[in-house]
Amino acid sequence: MAGHLGDFQLEIYLRGLAGERPELPVTYDELEVAARGAMTAEAFAYVAGGAGSERTLRANRAAFDRWRLVPRMLRSVTDRELSTEVLGTPMAAPVLLAPVGTASVIHPDAERAQARAAADLGLASVLSTAASTSMEEVAAAAPEANRWFQLYWPNDPELAESLVRRAERAGYRAIVVTVDTWTMAWRPRDLALGHLPFLHGHGLANYFSDPVFRSRLAAPPESGPEARRAAILAFTGLFGNPSLSWSDLATLRSWTTLPVLVKGVCHPDDARAALDAGADGVVVSNHGGRQVDGARAALDCLVDVADAVAARGPVLFDSGIRSGADVLVALALGADAVLVGRLWAFGLALAGHRGVVHAMRALLAELDLTMALAGYRSPADLDRRALAFER
Ligand SMILES: Cc1cc2nc3c(=O)[nH]c(=O)nc-3n(C[C@H](O)[C@H](O)[C@H](O)COP(=O)(O)O)c2cc1C
Numbered sequence: 001m002a003g004h005l006g007d008f009q010l011e012i013y014l015r016g017l018a019g020e021r022p023e024l025p026v027t028y029d030e031l032e033v034a035a036r037g038a039m040t041a042e043a044f045a046y047v048a049g050g051a052g053s054e055r056t057l058r059a060n061r062a063a064f065d066r067w068r069l070v071p072r073m074l075r076s077v078t079d080r081e082l083s084t085e086v087l088g089t090p091m092a093a094p095v096l097l098a099p100v101g102t103a104s105v106i107h108p109d110a111e112r113a114q115a116r117a118a119a120d121l122g123l124a125s126v127l128s129t130a131a132s133t134s135m136e137e138v139a140a141a142a143p144e145a146n147r148w149f150q151l152y153w154p155n156d157p158e159l160a161e162s163l164v165r166r167a168e169r170a171g172y173r174a175i176v177v178t179v180d181t182w183t184m185a186w187r188p189r190d191l192a193l194g195h196l197p198f199l200h201g202h203g204l205a206n207y208f209s210d211p212v213f214r215s216r217l218a219a220p221p222e223s224g225p226e227a228r229r230a231a232i233l234a235f236t237g238l239f240g241n242p243s244l245s246w247s248d249l250a251t252l253r254s255w256t257t258l259p260v261l262v263k264g265v266c267h268p269d270d271a272r273a274a275l276d277a278g279a280d281g282v283v284v285s286n287h288g289g290r291q292v293d294g295a296r297a298a299l300d301c302l303v304d305v306a307d308a309v310a311a312r313g314p315v316l317f318d319s320g321i322r323s324g325a326d327v328l329v330a331l332a333l334g335a336d337a338v339l340v341g342r343l344w345a346f347g348l349a350l351a352g353h354r355g356v357v358h359a360m361r362a363l364l365a366e367l368d369l370t371m372a373l374a375g376y377r378s379p380a381d382l383d384r385r386a387l388a389f390e391r
């Protein structure tokens with residue numbers, strides 16, 4: 001039988017027959033519990049936590065529970081196709097590994113493991129600006145991976161341009177500019193521990209390796225503890241840019257020929273503004289509930305944004321995807337692909353590269369099996385008629 005992504009299920013049962021239990025959990029909730037035991041309290045708070053009272057973190061989940069698939073039967077689902085292409089990037093399934101900054105607090109292999117896992121599975125992977133491995137090192141570690149670069153647009157325009165040009169040179173295939181995080185939100189779990197990873201030097205590799213950033217320093221960061229502290233402080237001073245407006249997207253466009261996606265769109269008017277300003281696509285996201293506490297669930301924003309964008313460009317979605325069934329719901333509501341953040345991060349915490357592959361394979365297997373059991377052969381066949389809304 002030609003390989004289905006769902007074959008991971010059979011593989012697990014066959015190993016069970018040989019007396020072996022899966023070493024790692026197959027559900028998000030159990031991955032999170034296990035990952036908690038494998039991480040420092042600080043790292044777990046940082047990854048699992050959200051903004052404020054975490055209302056939006058919870059709302060992201062609650063929104064999924066209101067949509068139910070209405071399975072269809074006897075529709076000949078032997079030949080299934082999950083692969084797709086988004087803005088010229090092929091992917092084995094409409095699932096990307098979301099940018100997760102300062103991943104070295106989670107596991108030393110961090111973004112290398114992210115990109116290598118994506119390559120192993122044929123998925124696309126989005127590298128954070130706030131990575132603990134430079135974009136060139138990640139490219140060298142996973143040259144065959146389909147890599148996109150996520151831009152935190154700094155308030156130093158020359159640095160912004162340098163980051164974008166480096167990404168294009170290093171073979172990244174799209175720029176994902178994140179617009180919901182020009183500063184870190186009020187995050188009580190991190191505040192309670194008084195801990196922010198980048199103040200400890202995590203997630204700064206793209207800055208410390210950048211010629212423009214380095215030219216702003218009195219001494220190179222590696223020349224001693226004092227210089228390193230000064231470089232970290234310089235980073236905090238230029239990380240975000242609250243003065244940006246939609247018209248600035250044209251400047252970003254002028255730096256690169258790569259497709260540009262705007263990540264962090266919730267309002268349909270912002271989706272239109274992004275496309276009017278020259279973006280090629282949008283990512284509906286509330287940053288996994290980490291930025292605006294009280295913000296509407298990302299899934300509830302998806303419907304309105306998908307309607308506003310119509311066929312003008314791809315609509316990607318993240319914030320709250322925990323299972324293959326969740327992926328189906330987001331696709332049926334109009335997403336062309338989804339990103340997952342914490343899921344791969346917890347896999348990383350448990351077993352590095354192997355853990356990321358495991359967590360993603362479990363998601364893809366459930367996606368494939370649930371899609372087929374619900375009567376669909378490919379994501380393109382899904383639309384809102386696949387769902388019922390439960391109050
Ligand atoms: C620990 C952590 C770090 C993150 N860092 C970034 C980042 O550097 N850049 C970015 O655009 N989004 C970042 N995000 C947001 C994710 O890209 C994504 O929007 C979010 O995790 C999706 O929600 P999920 O975790 O429910 O899948 C981060 C999320 C987490 C959990």
Ligand SMILES: O=C(O)C(=O)c1ccccc1
Binds near residue numbers: 100130198290
């Ligand atoms: O923590 C985050 O959500 C995030 O996006 C971020 C921002 C700056 C540095 C590292 C991560």
